Amino acid sequence: MTKAELPEWERYPNTGRFLLGRRRSLLSTAEKQRLEALPSDVRTLADGEVLIRRGEVLDCSAMLVDGFMIRTIWHNNERSIVSLQVPGDFVDLHGYALKRLDHDLVALGTARVAVVPHRKIDEVLATDPKLGRLLWFSTLLDAAIHREWICKLEQLQAAQRVAHIFAELWHRLEMVGLGEPGVVRTPLTQANLAEMCGVTPIHMNRSLGQLRRAGIAVFRRGSLYVEDRARLEQFGDFVSAYLYGEDGLGTLEGVLD
Amino acid sequence: MTKAELPEWERYPNTGRFLLGRRRSLLSTAEKQRLEALPSDVRTLADGEVLIRRGEVLDCSAMLVDGFMIRTIWHNNERSIVSLQVPGDFVDLHGYALKRLDHDLVALGTARVAVVPHRKIDEVLATDPKLGRLLWFSTLLDAAIHREWICKLEQLQAAQRVAHIFAELWHRLEMVGLGEPGVVRTPLTQANLAEMCGVTPIHMNRSLGQLRRAGIAVFRRGSLYVEDRARLEQFGDFVSAYLYGEDGLGTLEGVLD
DNA sequence: CGCATCCTTGAGGGCCATCAAAATGCGTGG
């Protein structure tokens, strides 16, 4: 196998999944190499380890290389999960422009992150506006996903909400080259799903039972099994356009320079 | 009154409220003048007029000068309001990096926007990284507000949700110099509030009645009257840090260059 | 003064929270 045929994540071990399935194809080899050279360090996080705590002043950001992370917000001693991150996500690039985050960033299961000093991002912005704009783009993807979650929380009930989350997660994993047919493996617990859907773990359990009995999806110990994907997506009212994949709303033809 | 004492929105009629109460104080006079010169056009929108429709390819973005706008997402013929914008918000700057929006941008009441061609933003990024970073920052404010809404939708019930929205709106209007003591005037209807809180208009009506009977807030025909602001904020579990105001989480001391 | 929009109120039922308890699977140490 020649080097040109290697998948991106083998050619670029730290950053190869960044924007994969979205606009990564717009990057030149030189730009990919430049990205790959940004991290000063790779860290391994244990399950539940907090990478960034709300309010901390930041001088670096981290790209998620392997595993999963969540963004959490605490209110009244109750934790909410407001976002789920997958490999290739520049998880706290928000912190570059914001300087402090309004939420915590927590590892879900073991995770590996590549740490990029903000100083190096300064250099990118000053010398390569196109790459800078793609970094900006990547943070706005999070915002788009947030908006979709708001819409789903406003419109759907628990079983549909979790179906939507399953469909989204599957789609995002596929985008970055981590999709398997019929199954999604995660470190998620039913309690985590409850925190994402804004219901109690007890009710999440019943909602998952409903999906199971309806033959839509089976979730067991972090693994999701789906026979009829279209049915899952229909039940969860999932339309992938908001993920700005190469196939959807954010098609590339003539849109970007 | 000398020119130096004029409020920002009189010195800079189009962009004077941009980042006001947040990081506007970091801008030099030259940079403010440069911002003020960006718009190529000012448009007036009628109530309900759609400025940007989901999926349209964009070559310009708009700053909200006067009035209110909402971001809406449609699913299954049902509309959700996922965001509320106030004067000074660069409402669809997201469209600069995303090229298309995943949602509609709609005027709530009569609104005025200043239209900025993306070509001019390109120039800013290429020549003034600091200003570029502040533009980036402003889009991430929206993401932070989205996250807070997600958390509130997950944790609170209707009366508290709407109290939170009232508290946030009041705080944001104050930041940009539009606060009045004890009252907030908007073109919002109870149906709009229902769309933001993910409940039916009927239940929103009852929730507002609950706030009224509890002496927390009176909402009548778009106007909000509050006697005890601390009580409103406590009831809605509102903590302003996520708005990155000069007083909160995003304090400026030594954080930015 | 008619009309459209917005607001208000009532009754019945479904989704989900809470309290309580038990079963299952997994890692650890005996």
Add this chain to the structure above:
DNA sequence: CCACGCATTTTGATGGCCCTCAAGGATGCG
């Protein structure tokens, strides 16, 4: 290999929040 502790998952019963259907009242505009 089994015993044990622990997190996770499962199940039942009761009550509250919110939806739906239905109807009526208020406000502002032409």
